[in-house]
Amino acid sequence: MNKTQIYMIVKNEFATKKATAEAVAFDNMQKVLKDPEFFALHKKERELIFDIAKNKSIKKPTEELSVNLKNVQNAIISRLKILNTPLEDLSPKYDCKICNDSGIKNGRTCKCFEKRIKERLIAESSNNISSLHNFSEYNSKIAKNQKHQDQLEKLSGYMKSWIDSTNPEKPNLICLSGKTGVGKTFLTECTATYALKRGKLVSMISAFGMNNIFLKYHTSKTEEKVSVLDTLMDPDLLIIDDLGTEPMLNNVTVEYLYLLISERCLGEKQTIITTNLSPDGILARYGERVFSRIFNKRQCKNFQIQGDDLRINK
Numbered sequence: 637m638n639k640t641q642i643y644m645i646v647k648n649e650f651a652t653k654k655a656t657a658e659a660v661a662f663d664n665m666q667k668v669l670k671d672p673e674f675f676a677l678h679k680k681e682r683e684l685i686f687d688i689a690k691n692k693s694i695k696k697p698t699e700e701l702s703v704n705l706k707n708v709q710n711a712i713i714s715r716l717k718i719l720n721t722p723l724e725d726l727s728p729k730y731d732c733k734i735c736n737d738s739g740i741k742n743g744r745t746c747k748c749f750e751k752r753i754k755e756r757l758i759a760e761s762s763n764n765i766s767s768l769h770n771f772s773e774y775n776s777k778i779a780k781n782q783k784h785q786d787q788l789e790k791l792s793g794y795m796k797s798w799i800d801s802t803n804p805e806k807p808n809l810i811c812l813s814g815k816t817g818v819g820k821t822f823l824t825e826c827t828a829t830y831a832l833k834r835g836k837l838v839s840m841i842s843a844f845g846m847n848n849i850f851l852k853y854h855t856s857k858t859e860e861k862v863s864v865l866d867t868l869m870d871p872d873l874l875i876i877d878d879l880g881t882e883p884m885l886n887n888v889t890v891e892y893l894y895l896l897i898s899e900r901c902l903g904e905k906q907t908i909i910t911t912n913l914s915p916d917g918i919l920a921r922y923g924e925r926v927f928s929r930i931f932n933k934r935q936c937k938n939f940q941i942q943g944d945d946l947r948i949n950k
């Protein structure tokens with residue numbers, strides 16, 4: 637499900653929630669209005685409210701009417717007690733008192749609506765990556781040499797604290813490079829699961845898949861472009877797996893990769909890149925601009941994992 641579909645579902649969910657709350661209140665009101673005494677009090681209350689408003693508009697005193705209104709309202713509460721209906725049951729019980737479950741306040745999306753969208757997106761991403769590994773399966777001892785073991789151990793600790801960190805100065809991008817099988821993907825999968833459990837919106841994509849999204853964006857009509865990059869731009873944590881294995885598309889791969897990394901860093905969103913390429917390899921393949929983005933010491937952290945193929949050790 638994409639973001640637009642989730643948006644429509646949540647919009648429907650809100651409309652149903654609002655209509656249900658209003659229908660229940662309406663129903664309760666119809667029930668008590670069948671009582672002649674309540675009916676008369678309710679009618680009197682309406683009339684007094686109307687008269688007070690009228691007097692105010694022509695600057696006539698309203699004190700006496702206000703006292704009458706208070707008395708009628710007290711009588712309403714007493715009558716409702718006899719009818720076994722609390723006063724609050726006559727008004728819709730909205731979950732959100734700010735937007736009354738409309739999802740909109742002063743022409744802007746209410747926080748409750750945004751929160752619900754995020755919950756749905758997270759549920760969606762956990763469906764997509766529920767089969768990934770997690771840190772309880774992580775075992776650095778699988779590496780043959782001590783140096784490799786130590787590095788894997790250190791990295792798992794680093795990744796967890798990086799996800800948990802609220803320091804605005806933390807790097808936004810981590811690049812894990814190393815030969816095939818040294819444990820990059822396993823580590824990032826564990827990190828993805830860890831972040832997901834902490835309520836972050838996570839997306840993991842192969843460089844190949846990412847490149848396809850770039851191409852789709854590049855070839856879409858302007859009005860269709862809006863949501864194409866959502867999967868790459870929205871997540872709190874984006875993992876790009878195996879950078880360097882995607883085909884190089886002219887005017888697409890390098891340009892959009894640069895744009896993606898820049899925009900995500902600017903938005904302080906976390907990104908992990910795994911690659912078999914060395915820093916020199918990245919420079920040669922993507923050029924100076926992408927290289928200096930990925931290896932910008934202030935915003936990015938680069939780890940080269942040294943070791944043998946863990947899959948052979950197994």
Ligand SMILES: [Zn+2]
Pocket residue numbers: 732733734735736737738739740746747748749
């Ligand atoms: Zn709200």
